[in-house]
Amino acid sequence: MRNGEELPLEMHKVKIVQRIDLKPVEHRLQAIDEAGNNTFLLRNRDVFLDMLTDSGVNAMSNLQQSAMLTADDCYAGSESFYRLEAELKKVFNKKYFLPAHQGRACEHLISRVLVKPGSIVPMNYHFTTTKAHIRLQGGDILEIPIDEAYKIESDCLFKGNIDIDKLHEAFEQYGDRIPFVRLEAGTNLIGGQPISLQNIKDVKAVCKSHGVPLVLDTSLMQDNLYFMKTREESCKDMTILEICNEAAAHVDLIYFSARKFGCAKGGGMCMSDEKLFEALREIVPLFEGFLTYGGMSDKEMEAIAVGVRDVLDFDVISQGPQFIKYMVSELRKAGVPVVTPAGGLGCHLDAKQFLSHLGCEYFQSASLSSALYIVSGVRGMERGTMAEERNPDGSEHYSPVELLRLALPRRVFTMSQIKYAVDRITWLYENRHLVGGLKWKEEPRILRFFFGKLEPVDDWQRKLADRFLQDFPNGY
Ligand SMILES: *Cc1c(COP(=O)(O)O)cnc(C)c1O
16 A cells, blocks of 8 residues: 555455344353353354354355356266366376365374374374374374474464474384374464475475375465465465475375365365275275265365365465454554464464463463453454363363464455454453453363353453443443
């Protein structure tokens, strides 16, 4: 802009809209109480801006929607499957594709085939369902990102990279117990931080020397491709397709959630190794569905086929990271602690600093998530201790980072909605001393963040709402 403001421009226009409501603070206070202070348990009708996740809620393009009408609906041998398979071959250049109904289904199948009791899977960082499936098979994970990954404020461009020295040490220590190494591009739980193409190559070299496959989770690859292109010197002159092909060439097994990568609903695995393909193929019909749909509808497969092609368009993949960067920089101007550099997926508030007057035993990130909903109607997702599992001895496992993730599903929100969110977050930051802690009310045994319930330690939520009403007397 002429005034020097950096404003990301939308390279799309809105053609179909959904009405949303902004309910007053009294209503929100009651809704969050009924939801046990868990934003997963809110009803969407009570939410103004849904920043819970980018999963299955990215905007679809007109081309995706029109492709859905061409779906070849049948049980076996659908043309929709073959169209999807052909697109994935272009993007990842692997010989085989196996469908699954979503990302975690791939994790289930891969863990079943490759993980044994006692297995250790080194990775840059875990995703909740990844860890749960590896543990379900009796294995465990070993997180070895570079040290910079845990620094909230940083200027490291690839905080998602694996520490290669630690990977060497892992092989020395665990040897045969390592069935594969897993990389997530980009990382989900540590702020959507990307990995570099160089890191993928370096990790592959180590895997190769030990004869172990490298598995790449590309659920968040579209943001990661944007960061490789804009932050990595060697990628500057490559097309997005070339970068994607090059990354894929160094890994043995790719899997993804098409709820993110593909902007529709589904998932799948791509590989060239015949033995691995046969082992996985055997269990796809058992758990997912026949080999030419794997739990997906034919319509969704058509939409994914177009969606993965869209990922090769630089303008399309720029929107998410650029909006996130805008939100992060506006919040920083107001002094709000956020993860930097801005990553993919969403904007991440650092609940540890935001609520530094609370100890981690009070679930800082869940408290912040509850407080933000009360004062704005914005629904974020707790990414901290609640998203962890207890230690084997039953003690609480405190997450090294306590983040409130505000996902920006791709091409969904407008600039004024982002500005509204920034305004209310800033208000909350100025009144942060009013935010109190939460404690368990109902704690499920696995993936407890999905339906666990928390309750406030005192009446801080009422006081926060009263303070809000002083500044916004009509309750909005
Ligand atoms: C979302 C996600 C998954 C799981 O995918 P679902 O489709 O939600 O099952 C796995 N890995 C990463 C990195 C993700 O972001």
